[in-house]
């Protein structure tokens with residue numbers, strides 16, 4: 201038999217023509233391997249036979265009995281209905297097949313039948329029970345054993361039947377070349393079954409114990425390969441040994457520390473120490489600073505960038521949005537130009553001429569620190585002497601973007617990434633597995649905790665009266681909405697509509713503005729600048745204000761349709777207030793009546809701890825939702841669950857470290873890794 205390649209197109213499989221291939225493509229399935237890793241979402245256990253008198257309408261059941269009678273009727277539009285009457289010691293029921301009259305010849309009265317399906321009322325049967333939508337049907341000969349069946353159930357679309365998946369997988373398991381991907385010694389040490397056994401076990405299980413073993417093996421493999429990729433990246437940096445050695449602290453950093461309007465907190469000071477140590481070492485720094493919203497990460501980045509400048513290098517700071525880049529630029533210019541440091545803003549919307557002038561200045565080392573968005577990693581940007589690359593709000597970028605920034609100079613720069621998304625340890629290891637981690641755990645002193653309330657939509661009038669009162673006392677407010685414009689599919693008021701409603705109603709005469717992602721950059725900046733300066737009192741916004749924005753006088757935030765946001769995102773939004781001396785209020789407005797939605801939002805009322813919220817969010821929504829679509833840049837996990845598979849993850853990470861210790865093992869793993877996760881890890885083979 202010819203051995204089937206896993207990279208082969210799905211059309212290679214029996215029964216897959218153009219039409220089926222198109223249907224499979226809708227599920228993201230192009231190759232044989234995609235089918236093979238289309239894992240069941242669950243199983244139906246048909247191994248327990250239920251006595252007929254104990255079956256329940258609406259549930260699934262597996263029964264075994266003797267055929268006492270067989271009838272066929274033709275119903276409307278020529279549909280044939282074949283009915284077998286089945287009897288066991290406890291009672292009898294009907295089994296129905298639609299449009300399968302060919303079965304008539306196969307079924308004989310007196311024969312034993314083993315069937316599994318859904319229990320309902322018989323077609324025209326006056327309340328008698330019938331089994332239909334069969335998932336198993338076996339005609340038993342005299343001595344046949346009862347088929348003990350655990351049937352996989354695949355995530356699918358209407359066009360593709362469960363039985364079709366089973367057929368495809370049957371063919372693949374029989375014909376494909378399922379080479380082992382985990383080195384023998386690792387497999388033995390961690391007691392993993394072979395790849396072939398695992399794939400058979402997951403798609404064709406004969407027992408629950410087998411499914412468990414198969415799942416563990418496949419989840420291990422997935423996490424192990426990713427960990428290998430991350431650790432290889434880390435090792436390659438270490439091995440280069442061409443890192444920059446930043447000398448001891450000089451006059452610029454001392455000058456900056458002295459000029460700051462505050463003292464570093466103990467956490468900030470400790471993180472700054474860790475960074476200093478890394479930067480002074482000849483090895484390249486690769487450090488993640490994790491700190492909750494408002495914990496004061498910016499100043500730590502500013503110190504590090506200043507240090508690289510005082511050592512004669514350039515620094516880059518990449519932020520996820522124009523608004524945030526702009527804000528950093530203003531803040532940096534204010535603090536650093538008095539020290540003679542040249543700061544530039546590389547925005548995506550510069551005119552061609554201005555952009556090219558700036559490119560030339562960057563290449564000629566006429567600027568010291570460049571702040572920008574993704575514009576920083578465009579092709580034309582080349583640094584004369586990039587010594588430190590900082591990425592702010594890293595969870596908004598992928599691995600590939602981060603490493604693109606690192607390659608913007610001739611040297612191997614130190615790398616610092618900052619994230620406000622407090623993530624559980626499992627996630628840290630997966631998403632940032634190639635970095636060392638520092639944490640800022642406590643907020644600067646003197647912050648008043650934001651008071652959070654969950655309110656029903658019918659209280660909006662009262663809520664906005666309260667907002668108005670705060671504005672009259674000199675404060676500013678945000679109103680956050682999930683959508684910009686009217687949307688035909690989702691019947692929610694948009695930011696634009698709410699803006700209209702508020703400015704024509706209760707806030708008439710109060711300076712208000714609307715800001716969202718689709719505004720032109722210049723307009724956005726104008727609005728933000730005016731809000732910053734206190735000229736605008738009420739800002740109706742979409743989530744463009746989610747990251748980083750710092751306006752201490754804004755002390756109130758109303759979030760409309762709060763149920764449309766994730767907890768981590770709500771926490772980020774709420775982090776925009778409570779930044780100054782005033783008591784701040786966050787009001788979550790929702791008319792959602794489902795218990796889960798309210799329960800989820802109620803967590804926001806009870807805690808301000810970002811880590812706790814992140815864990816809850818992860819539990820409730822799963823990692824994909826948690827980070828937003830592919831934002832973290834890592835492959836989607838097909839079978840492992842970073843939350844519940846913590847044990848496997850730790851083992852997989854340890855195993856990956858062991859693999860990296862052997863060059864032969866790395867050579868074995870690399871092609872598998874890059875074949876499987878081309879997008880994320882292809883760049884590591886290049887060097």
Ligand code: ADP
Nearest residue numbers: 462463464465493494495496497498499644750
């Ligand atoms: P984030 O970690 O969310 O990026 P920022 O760096 O924007 O937080 O800091 C939030 C606010 O806290 C800023 O206004 C900043 O000036 C202030 N801040 C930072 N560090 C301290 C400190 N040690 N003491 C007092 N205020 C601080």
Ligand code: MG
Nearest residue numbers: 497498592748
């Ligand atoms: Mg920040």
